[in-house]
Amino acid sequence: MLTQLRQDNPLIICITNDVVKNFTANGLLALGASPAMATEQREMDEFLAHAGALLINIGSIEVGDVDNMLAAAQYANQHRVPVVLDPVACGASKFRKDFCLKLLHEHEIAVIRGNASELQALVGEASMKGTDADTSLSTEAVAQAAYEQFKCAIVVTGAIDAICVDGKVNLIENGTPLLTKVTGGGCLLGAVVASFIYNETKPTLEVLTEAVTTYTVASELAEKSPNGTLPGHFAVHLIDQLYLIQESDVAKNRLVKEV
Template sequence: MRLNQIRQNNPLIICLTNDVVKNFTANGLLALGASPAMATEVEELEDFIKHAGAVLINIGSLTKESMPSMEKAAEAANKFGVPVVLDPVACSATAFRKNFCLKLIENYDISVIRGNASELKGLIEEATMKGTDSDLSLDTVAIAQAAGGQLETAVIVTGAQDAVYAQGKVKKLSNGTEMLTKVTGGGCLLGAIVSAFIYNEVEPTLDDLVEAVSYYNVAAERAESLDNGTLPGHFQINLLDMLNSIDENDVAENMRVEEVS
């Protein structure tokens, strides 16, 4: 499993992420055992990325001014063989967001796309969403299969149940808690966690992606079960604590995974 390797090697994860979640994302990576850097300046990205284990591109606060940095990060990551995780936040809400995500996917090697069901559906067909909200009635397994095949990359689709596509196979994951939707950045932090779990893996394995999502969701379940864990403020702090304290045995014993294709 990868969890112990992350904690032993403390990989540098470059996060070009949205303004709302930077602090939470950095603290979550530190709790895991990775080393976050929220570098965004075009002139220094190559210097950072050549030492990095992975790059996260999260378009939550996308602007015309931030686009060059994201493209430079993808370019530098490809140059140095560093995996890239794309989080296409609200890409089904506006053409501006969707077109930029498709530009990144077309022009650069993306290792993993992590998004909710509405976001991933919006990348491969016409779909709409209100802000960052996802349609929980969507079939995450079907969307993972379709998006992974069409976009030719590994895909993580989150929803009532999560689905992970890689290497032509899909697994359905049944851990997690609705409390992750009650704090800002629950999905965004998952993108960063996935980045850490695939450090130095441009072509990540299905098992590593499943472990990443399961680790996060098992930690969330533990966070909810603690005192006041159903209150958003306490849950957020509990989640950071659980990300720090659970180990590989906790993940292996509690993960609920089903291979579906």
Template sequence: MSKIIKEVQESLINLKRVKPLVHCITNYITANDCANAILAVGGSPAMADAIEEVEQMATQAQALVLNLGTIANELVDAMIKAGKAANKAGVPVVFDPVGVGATNYRKESTFRLLKEVKFSVIRGNMAEIKVLCGMESNSKGVDSVEDVKEDAAKDIARELAKKLNTVVAITGVIDYISDGERVITIRNGNEMLTRVTGTGCMTTALIGAYLGGGSSPLHCAVAGVATMGMVGEIAFDNLKENQGSGSFRVSLIDGMYNLKEADFQNVGKINE
């Protein structure tokens, strides 16, 4: 068994032992799915975004998840307040810069957050991560239409992780996760994941749940991304005739609930 497989298995053990409170400031489109994903793997979600309470909630939690999906000025202010409080309390923070390249407002808000808050993990698709690198990117709304060769993708993940002193997780057909030194690739997943809204947001929430268990940010990022890819494969294989994206969505949560340590070895396509 490889070193990284053992590390992600330990992350799942820690998550289920701690049962962390995961504070999410996320978008209204996927909040319910993110909460259910956290519950399914063994965490406890708190979906609090009122600016009057986010600091207190963030310091009570074991992890904080910030998602840029449906933003407004007050929500960005709330994210910064929560992020600063979490940083001061030693609570790990994961950031999802949804659609950062789609509008100037999203880009300005993202770089404001990067300036004000220290993130343990940043997860995005290739188009989003390229924007954070200051590179030209191709997107359609909040979706990436990038096609980057594997070696170049690894370099992008590694260099941004070094630049921001964080773990960077790039999700797509192949996933790339780096802490600036190590680079992990994951080849799990199914095309049906693109037919259900919020699977990226749920992946970020899963990373937050693993972070709440106390494992290292790199291990938690790999565990969260691999979890979504693996349950995506399992959910698709379990579809019956005439079942589609609605049944698939429910089956994703079932897969998270039934996730076992052995799945990372038996189903996971995780390599370093």
């Protein structure tokens, strides 16, 4: 899939938070996708007519963003463009949670990608301090519960990442804690997932597993680069590794368990 992605260079519309736009765009360019940080609903129909996927990340959502995001999801559904929702800190405020639930209720979402606390908040109750995740939660259990409620593909990140599609779960043990030490470590993954599922409104477990392992193996290679254990250097090396990584690197290093 990585080779095909690089050949096709899909257009990925990213409605994402202000803090991570540059990092996300550079990460997708390095990977081989074509990012567009378009947000204005008056042009969204035209953009999405040519897009491979849409990312909706609510990290810096304001009241004025709500209509743009809902309109984007509507146009994406009309054009059969897959939508990835990143419900950033949705357990930290009622405003965020209510918006995510409205989006999920009214529109077709292909993938929800978030940490365990974010997904737990969507399916029930979870307290959050900003974007921090509760490390005591089981990503596997949360992924299964979220799938049962929303009936779309779920990607839950943590020390062990869990992906649930059609009730089947893969657990991924790749990655590094340094992803939590740079702004946008999780947000970029949401965009990478969108890149891998371009034109697929019903993504498979295999494709989502490749997306996550490509990113997490790249993060491990970044950590091993010179000064890669320092957050600033790591962030730069991660972009480099997304550019350099090959399918053979992922196959050699991936740690995936089928549940």
